[in-house]
Amino acid sequence: xxxxxQTPSHQVTxxxxxxxxxxxxxxxxxxxxxxxxxxxxxxxxxxxxxxxEISEKSEIFDDQFSVERPDGSNFTLKIRSxxxxxxxxxxxxxVTGDHSGANVLxxxxxxxxxxx
Amino acid sequence: xxxxxxxxxxxxxxxxxTATLTCNYxxxxxAYLQWYRQDPGRGPVFLLLIRENEKExxxxxLKVTFDTTLKQSLFHITASQPxxxxxxxxxxxxxxxxxxxxxxxxxxxxxxx
Numbered sequence: 261x262x263x264x265x266q267t268p269s270h271q272v273t274x275x276x277x278x279x280x281x282x283x284x285x286x287x288x289x290x291x292x293x294x295x296x297x298x299x300x301x302x303x304x305x306x307x308x309x310x311x312x313e314i315s316e317k318s319e320i321f322d323d324q325f326s327v328e329r330p331d332g333s334n335f336t337l338k339i340r341s342x343x344x345x346x347x348x349x350x351x352x353x354x355v356t357g358d359h360s361g362a363n364v365l366x367x368x369x370x371x372x373x374x375x376x
Numbered sequence: 377x378x379x380x381x382x383x384x385x386x387x388x389x390x391x392x393x394t395a396t397l398t399c400n401y402x403x404x405x406x407a408y409l410q411w412y413r414q415d416p417g418r419g420p421v422f423l424l425l426i427r428e429n430e431k432e433x434x435x436x437x438l439k440v441t442f443d444t445t446l447k448q449s450l451f452h453i454t455a456s457q458p459x460x461x462x463x464x465x466x467x468x469x470x471x472x473x474x475x476x477x478x479x480x481x482x483x484x485x486x487x488x489x
Contacts, residue, residue: 264419291475293475293477295479301481302479302480302481302482303414303420303465303479303482304479305476305477305478305479308475308476310475315474315475316473316474316475316476318476349417351419351420353419356422362407362408362410362425362427363469363475363477364410364422364425365420365422365477366422367419367420367421368419369418369419370417370418370419372417
């Protein structure tokens with residue numbers, strides 16, 4: 261099955277620094293998601309992105325966060341000024357379009373962000 | 377508010393037994409529920425989807441039920457194996473949203489020899 265590829269697998273950064281997490285979704289898919297999972301906690305929705313626009317976002321996805329599809333294939337999540345509480349695993353996902361309209365997701369392996 | 381909840385306590389069972397995990401939802405009626413498996417440090421992997429008009433769905437050793445009266449889905453693994461040890465997540469789309477798939481906290485299953 262085609263993969264969703266995320267880079268970097270692990271990033272360590274200082275508080276206040278900008279971080280960009282990258283995702284290469286399954287080709288030809290148009291619906292993308294970012295989720296995060298703080299260690300030991302649930303997988304939380306951040307944002308969904310469809311047709312080059314944000315479709316929905318959660319209350320977590322504040323002005324510090326942004327998403328882009330800069331070149332038609334990569335899909336990025338930027339955190340402008342990281343805080344300690346941004347430390348988490350960040351997952352990119354795309355919709356697998358073979359379930360009659362149900363949003364079944366294929367996830368990447370995740371990017372672990374550690375903010376010091 | 378709309379909630380999807382799973383028993384956060386780990387479930388420990390012996391190899392060969394049937395594991396049963398529970399997912400309850402409140403204050404909404406999802407059109408479908410999904411079940412995912414998550415291994416430590418990895419992303420969730422889709423297992424099964426069941427729609428509100430389906431009572432039961434099977435895939436190999438996995439079975440999912442959907443009871444709209446009890447507002448509950450049960451996830452069964454028969455003839456469980458140590459390799460089934462993982463966290464199992466249920467997920468659904470909340471009413472009023474188009475794309476936001478919301479996950480439960482997950483239940484960790486440990487299958488021992």
